[in-house]
Amino acid sequence: MKILSLRLRSFRSYEQLQLCPPDGVTVLVGENGAGKTNLLEAVHLCCLGKSHRTGNDRDMIRSGADSAAVQLTVKREDGVHDVGVRLYEAQRRKKLIYINGKTAPRIGELFGHATAVIFSPEDLRTVRDGPEVRRHFMDMLLCQRQKSYFYALQMYTAALRHRNALLKGEDLRQLDAWDEELCRAAGPLVQCRRALAGELDRCCRDHYLYIGGKDDEVFSVAYRGHLENSPDVYADMRRGLERAREEDIRRQTTTFGPHRDDLNLTLSGNDMRAFASQGQVRTAALSMKLAAFDALEKTQGEPPLLLLDDVLSELDPERRRRLLGRVKHVQTLLTCTDLSDLTGADPACILKVENGTLTEIGG
Ligand SMILES: Nc1ncnc2c1ncn2[C@@H]1O[C@H](COP(=O)(O)OP(=O)(O)OP(=O)(O)O)[C@@H](O)[C@H]1O
Ligand SMILES: [Mg+2]
Numbered sequence: 377m378k379i380l381s382l383r384l385r386s387f388r389s390y391e392q393l394q395l396c397p398p399d400g401v402t403v404l405v406g407e408n409g410a411g412k413t414n415l416l417e418a419v420h421l422c423c424l425g426k427s428h429r430t431g432n433d434r435d436m437i438r439s440g441a442d443s444a445a446v447q448l449t450v451k452r453e454d455g456v457h458d459v460g461v462r463l464y465e466a467q468r469r470k471k472l473i474y475i476n477g478k479t480a481p482r483i484g485e486l487f488g489h490a491t492a493v494i495f496s497p498e499d500l501r502t503v504r505d506g507p508e509v510r511r512h513f514m515d516m517l518l519c520q521r522q523k524s525y526f527y528a529l530q531m532y533t534a535a536l537r538h539r540n541a542l543l544k545g546e547d548l549r550q551l552d553a554w555d556e557e558l559c560r561a562a563g564p565l566v567q568c569r570r571a572l573a574g575e576l577d578r579c580c581r582d583h584y585l586y587i588g589g590k591d592d593e594v595f596s597v598a599y600r601g602h603l604e605n606s607p608d609v610y611a612d613m614r615r616g617l618e619r620a621r622e623e624d625i626r627r628q629t630t631t632f633g634p635h636r637d638d639l640n641l642t643l644s645g646n647d648m649r650a651f652a653s654q655g656q657v658r659t660a661a662l663s664m665k666l667a668a669f670d671a672l673e674k675t676q677g678e679p680p681l682l683l684l685d686d687v688l689s690e691l692d693p694e695r696r697r698r699l700l701g702r703v704k705h706v707q708t709l710l711t712c713t714d715l716s717d718l719t720g721a722d723p724a725c726i727l728k729v730e731n732g733t734l735t736e737i738g739g
Contacts, residue, residue: 406729
């Protein structure tokens with residue numbers, strides 16, 4: 377997949393911008409706050425319908441503007457795909473998605489046209505923090521893989537919200553109806569996550585060995601959840617909800633189901649969160665992202681876009697060389713504050729980011 381153009385209007389620090397990056401690595405260099413991450417965020421928005429760093433779409437609208445527009449055109453093996461997102465300041469106006477020039481009826485239609493994997497310093501959280509970041513990691517990947525996953529997730533999340541609201545009240549008559557919705561949506565979630573975890577485990581192990589360079593460390597990823605081994609997710613979800621019902625009513629929340637899923641990360645059998653050093657955590661996080669990249673490449677038959685936000689400075693030269701070696705066939709947007717972070721990289725183009733504009737300074 378290759379970006380033909382990225383166009384922004386009133387997006388973050390940019391009033392108007394068009395970027396047509398060449399094949400290979402495009403470096404965005406600039407001071408802190410220059411607007412480098414903003415550009416990666418714009419690509420992420422077109423691939424996933426939301427920012428990777430804010431849950432509030434309005435944050436991305438340039439201060440003082442009433443709307444923001446981002447348009448990403450990519451060339452794929454099957455032709456050109458054009459994705460646009462428009463955000464509005466007004467509370468009552470929903471974001472609009474355009475696919476090949478037409479307004480999409482549902483946000484989910486965005487998935488799978490342009491796809492990307494972003495690496496950022498916050499990835500360490502995928503290893504260190506609680507289960508929700510690992511569910512988010514799986515969800516972001518699975519939504520890009522198939523939009524039916526997004527719709528199942530949307531249905532599950534809505535049913536869960538309704539059920540939890542109901543559990544906080546007196547009238548529980550609708551509980552059966554929401555249980556049914558949860559059971560129907562749980563199937564695709566559990567099946568896709570379980571299959572993904574298996575794939576990730578195989579790839580992560582290799583990437584960890586390669587980047588870490590120590591062959592006695594085995595990094596492993598396993599799916600954990602109430603339904604991890606269930607042969608019939610619908611039926612087992614139903615049984616689980618029934619069994620938990622009394623407790624759910626007492627605790628006023630849903631205690632059983634894939635919204636409690638996790639990925640169990642281990643290094644040579646030891647729990648990563650409790651056991652791993654800083655460097656091991658970083659290598660594990662990178663391996664997971666590389667495995668996510670492989671998973672998307674495998675489904676689509678071509679590599680997704682790669683967004684590397686400020687990650688090279690965190691790596692020693694050898695690991696940097698290994699990371700870049702793994703993805704050299706891929707169109708990449710890479711940010712840094714200092715060109716000396718690029719040792720080992722072979723950029724096709726270097727752009728200086730300053731005052732909302734881009735200037736080519738090398739390649
Ligand atoms: N909605 C907005 N309207 C106008 N400017 C914004 C908006 N949101 C963010 N900015 C500006 O964008 C800049 C931050 O951009 P960005 O996060 O891309 O910086 P960066 O180059 O990645 O910096 P760093 O090297 O520190 O990561 C800040 O100067 C901020 O004031
Ligand atoms: Mg940044």
